[in-house]
Amino acid sequence: xxxxxxxxxxxxxxxxxxxxxxxxxxxxxxxxxxxxxxxxxxxxxxxxxxxxxxxxxxxxxxxxxxxxxxxxxxxxxxxxxxxxxxxxxxxxxxxxxxxxxxxxxxxxxxxxxxxxxxxxxxxxxxxxxxxxxxxxxxxxxxxxxxxxxxxxxxxxxxxxxxxxxxxxxxxxxxxxxxxxxxxxxxxxxxxxxxxxxxxxxxxxxxxxxxxxxxxxxxxxxxxxxxxxxxxxxxxxxxxxxxxxxxxxxxxxxxxxxxxxxxxxxxxxxxxxxxxxxxxxxxxxxxx
Numbered sequence: 001x002x003x004x005x006x007x008x009x010x011x012x013x014x015x016x017x018x019x020x021x022x023x024x025x026x027x028x029x030x031x032x033x034x035x036x037x038x039x040x041x042x043x044x045x046x047x048x049x050x051x052x053x054x055x056x057x058x059x060x061x062x063x064x065x066x067x068x069x070x071x072x073x074x075x076x077x078x079x080x081x082x083x084x085x086x087x088x089x090x091x092x093x094x095x096x097x098x099x100x101x102x103x104x105x106x107x108x109x110x111x112x113x114x115x116x117x118x119x120x121x122x123x124x125x126x127x128x129x130x131x132x133x134x135x136x137x138x139x140x141x142x143x144x145x146x147x148x149x150x151x152x153x154x155x156x157x158x159x160x161x162x163x164x165x166x167x168x169x170x171x172x173x174x175x176x177x178x179x180x181x182x183x184x185x186x187x188x189x190x191x192x193x194x195x196x197x198x199x200x201x202x203x204x205x206x207x208x209x210x211x212x213x214x215x216x217x218x219x220x221x222x223x224x225x226x227x228x229x230x231x232x233x234x235x236x237x238x239x240x241x242x243x244x245x246x247x248x249x250x251x252x253x254x255x256x257x258x259x260x261x262x263x264x265x266x267x268x269x270x271x272x273x274x275x276x277x278x279x280x281x282x283x284x285x286x287x
Contacts, residue, residue: 009164010036016079017043018072018094020054023111023135024085027166030139032058034168042075073101081107081162088112088285095123102128107158109133113184114281117151117177129154131162134180134188135170143231144170145190147183181278185271193270198223 015036017028020043032038038059045051051062063071076082076098086094091112102108107129110120120130130151138144146166150159159174166172175183198219205215229240245251 010161010168013040013080013161013165014078015041015165016075016082017041017060017085018075018082018098019085020045021085022137024083026137026140026144027083027085027111027135027169028060029058030142030144030169031165032060033140033142036165036168042079044071044075072098076101076106077103079103079106081109081165083109083111085111088114088281091115091285092119092123095120099124099128105129105158107131107154107162109162111135113188113278114285116282116286117149119286121151121153127153129158131159132177132180133162133166134183135166136187136189136191138191139166139169142169143227145187146170146172147175147180147187148172149175149177149180181275181282182271184278185274189274193267194223194227 013036015028015031017024020028028041028043032041039061041058041060042063043054043058043060044063044065045054046064047066048064051064051067054060055062063075065071068074072094080103082098082102084091084094091110092115095108098108102125104125104127108120108124109131111133113134115132117130117132120132121128124130131154132149132151133146134148135146136144139146144166148159148163148166163172163174173183201219201222202212202215205219206212210218226240229235230237241255245255
């Protein structure tokens, strides 16, 4: 659900999205869905056909880098906030490319894993405001979760503008940069865990006798509904679980099986693996 105050505080901002793949595209669509005027958004994509399709779909000004080597520079020239959505390996090169075209006050926001604030600051003009963020794809439906870490040159008002843009389509937490890997493990990669769970639930339903479509639809609706309940103010996962777990009932039997299988330990192991891989990427890409 859109945050009206956030929407009002960012309404006059010009935005640039360099690359509109899975994550940056989700952020852009989430911000538009929250009420931001697409006429104030410029996005760059690779091919002219993609530029036409994106402009028709969203109403943004879309530029193709294959049409013009200056497309990224044109996109950022009047931008107040610039979202970098290329693959991690290309982030620093993109920073160097646009450094001379940015307004000195423009906030440059990375949505890529593995690229530190310091590496971005070194690739940009000294003093350029920088934000490292870790969003997730549910931003597109107004239920995203985002962690942001501030660079050394960004002021509180500019950081709040970036937070407000994200807040229009989800929950935003400002964290120290050394906690970004943990954010990645919990929420950045987290939607994939839930989708995997939905797949497993549907597959189990088939094995228990349901047809494939019925099992899939029931699993998807259950995961979506439970998630929506968790999004309510003051929702508590443990209490919601207890509310549907009668003593010695069917749900209790299933949860006991999860406990005996070591579900909590499995989740911790998985999230730890995510953190370690994020740290590896940081060492590889930000050096």
